[in-house]
Amino acid sequence: MPPVLAPRRLGVLLLVGVLGLLPACAGQEPAEEAGSAGGARTLLDPVATAGATGVAQALASPDGTALSVRGHLVGQPVAPGEVVRGPFSSDLALAVADDPGERDPARMLLVQLPAPLRSTWGLASHPELLGAEVVLGGERASYFSAAGLKQVDAVALVGAAPLTPAPSAAGDLPAVVQEYYADAEGRSGDDLARALHEIVSTDVERLRYDELWEALRDTDADPAAPGRVIELYTGDSVPGDANGGDPEEWNREHVWPQSRGGFGTAAGPGTDLHHVRPADVSVNADRSSLDFDDGGSPQGEAADTYRDADSWEPREAVKGDVARMVLYMAVRYEGGDGFADLEVSEQVGRRDLDALGHLGRLSTLLRWHEQDPPDAFERARNDAIFETWQGNRNPFVDRPEWVAAIW
Numbered sequence: 583m584p585p586v587l588a589p590r591r592l593g594v595l596l597l598v599g600v601l602g603l604l605p606a607c608a609g610q611e612p613a614e615e616a617g618s619a620g621g622a623r624t625l626l627d628p629v630a631t632a633g634a635t636g637v638a639q640a641l642a643s644p645d646g647t648a649l650s651v652r653g654h655l656v657g658q659p660v661a662p663g664e665v666v667r668g669p670f671s672s673d674l675a676l677a678v679a680d681d682p683g684e685r686d687p688a689r690m691l692l693v694q695l696p697a698p699l700r701s702t703w704g705l706a707s708h709p710e711l712l713g714a715e716v717v718l719g720g721e722r723a724s725y726f727s728a729a730g731l732k733q734v735d736a737v738a739l740v741g742a743a744p745l746t747p748a749p750s751a752a753g754d755l756p757a758v759v760q761e762y763y764a765d766a767e768g769r770s771g772d773d774l775a776r777a778l779h780e781i782v783s784t785d786v787e788r789l790r791y792d793e794l795w796e797a798l799r800d801t802d803a804d805p806a807a808p809g810r811v812i813e814l815y816t817g818d819s820v821p822g823d824a825n826g827g828d829p830e831e832w833n834r835e836h837v838w839p840q841s842r843g844g845f846g847t848a849a850g851p852g853t854d855l856h857h858v859r860p861a862d863v864s865v866n867a868d869r870s871s872l873d874f875d876d877g878g879s880p881q882g883e884a885a886d887t888y889r890d891a892d893s894w895e896p897r898e899a900v901k902g903d904v905a906r907m908v909l910y911m912a913v914r915y916e917g918g919d920g921f922a923d924l925e926v927s928e929q930v931g932r933r934d935l936d937a938l939g940h941l942g943r944l945s946t947l948l949r950w951h952e953q954d955p956p957d958a959f960e961r962a963r964n965d966a967i968f969e970t971w972q973g974n975r976n977p978f979v980d981r982p983e984w985v986a987a988i989w
Contacts, residue, residue, distance in 0.1 A: 634717050637680045637691050641729045647722040651691060651731060652740065653678035654715050658705050659692045662727040667712065667986035669770045673704020682713045683949040692730040693718060703737050715740040755980060762975060770987045778913050782974045788849040789971065794834050794858055795825050801966045802860050805959070814859035815869065815884040815896055827863060835861035837907045839871035844922045844938050851915050855967045856976045857907040869894050873930035873942040874904060892931030902954025905947040906978040909985060944989065951978070951985050
């Protein structure tokens with residue numbers, strides 16, 4: 583049974599100036615992984631971290647408390663109340679949280695990295711460490727006007743983590759798709775959003791509403807059963823010709839609700855295949871114009887789907903699909919074409935005049951995007967829309983990392 587280790591000296595920790603090696607588990611040697619000029623990275627077996635506090639507990643600790651904190655690297659603090667997930671501008675600071683998908687700075691511990699640790703642990707030098715689980719030793723103190731960890735003298739990885747940069751997603755795309763996004767390369771933030779807006783809004787074919795039936799039979803065809811389509815929320819494979827408005831048929835679900843965008847069935851946002859999907863008629867009606875968020879009671883007809891008075895939570899397999907469709911709409915429709923400027927909001931349940939053009943919840947959708955990355959079906963659908971129907975693509979299916987670069 584592994585020993586219980588004292589705070590700030592759990593297992594094997596990377597110390598300032600030297601690598602201090604303490605036993606991680608009885609009878610086992612700690613594993614070392616090469617880092618950069620700042621020293622080696624050390625891997626801790628998860629059982630050797632039993633004495634470390636979680637981030638929530640660290641946030642509740644008073645200033646001046648010596649802590650060993652276990653959490654995930656979730657970004658870089660750049661200003662009070664602002665944490666970015668890339669691109670990273672420096673190696674000076676980290677944000678850690680209990681949940682690797684955390685987006686709320688109030689649930690993050692902000693870490694000041696001392697100079698000897700920056701080249702090994704800074705996210706500008708090692709963006710591949712985003713999401714990695716670590717143990718840090720330091721002193722609880724205010725940083726960026728929030729709960730922080732300073733005088734950090736120890737950092738170690740927990741379990742396995744990527745230690746070399748992942749290959750660029752762009753390199754995995756066909757040459758024609760890489761060329762499609764050429765004007766967006768090297769950009770971030772609002773600059774990237776503007777570039778993508780121009781790309782996905784140029785030379786686009788706008789379908790008529792009645793053309794969507796045929797298009798959806800193609801874009802959402804069941805790859806294992808010719809002549810059938812996959813419903814978005816239920817995941818059921820149903821006959822492609824069973825479309826209409828009767829119960830047990832499928833109809834055209836607008837993932838960004840028509841009433842929340844003010845576009846109805848107009849050619850453009852009302853017929854954009856990047857957010858129109860086949861859905862069971864009664865399930866679609868139950869979703870209505872609800873925002874997206876976690877929680878509620880089981881919907882009943884669609885498995886693993888939940889609903890409450892102001893939000894809808896789809897099944898796990900399509901949460902990322904939903905997020906990328908909503909984020910696409912926010913970039914594609916900026917109000918310059920006679921339709922509302924679509925924005926993703928943190929608010930849910932809005933029904934006032936200001937709700938037009940807004941859909942939530944942003945933090946939930948960003949987490950869903952990370953938890954459910956694009957799969958083969960979603961990528962094939964994106965290709966079909968580009969090649970056969972509209973001539974544009976959803977950039978967040980092709981380049982998922984651009985979500986964090988904008989939001």
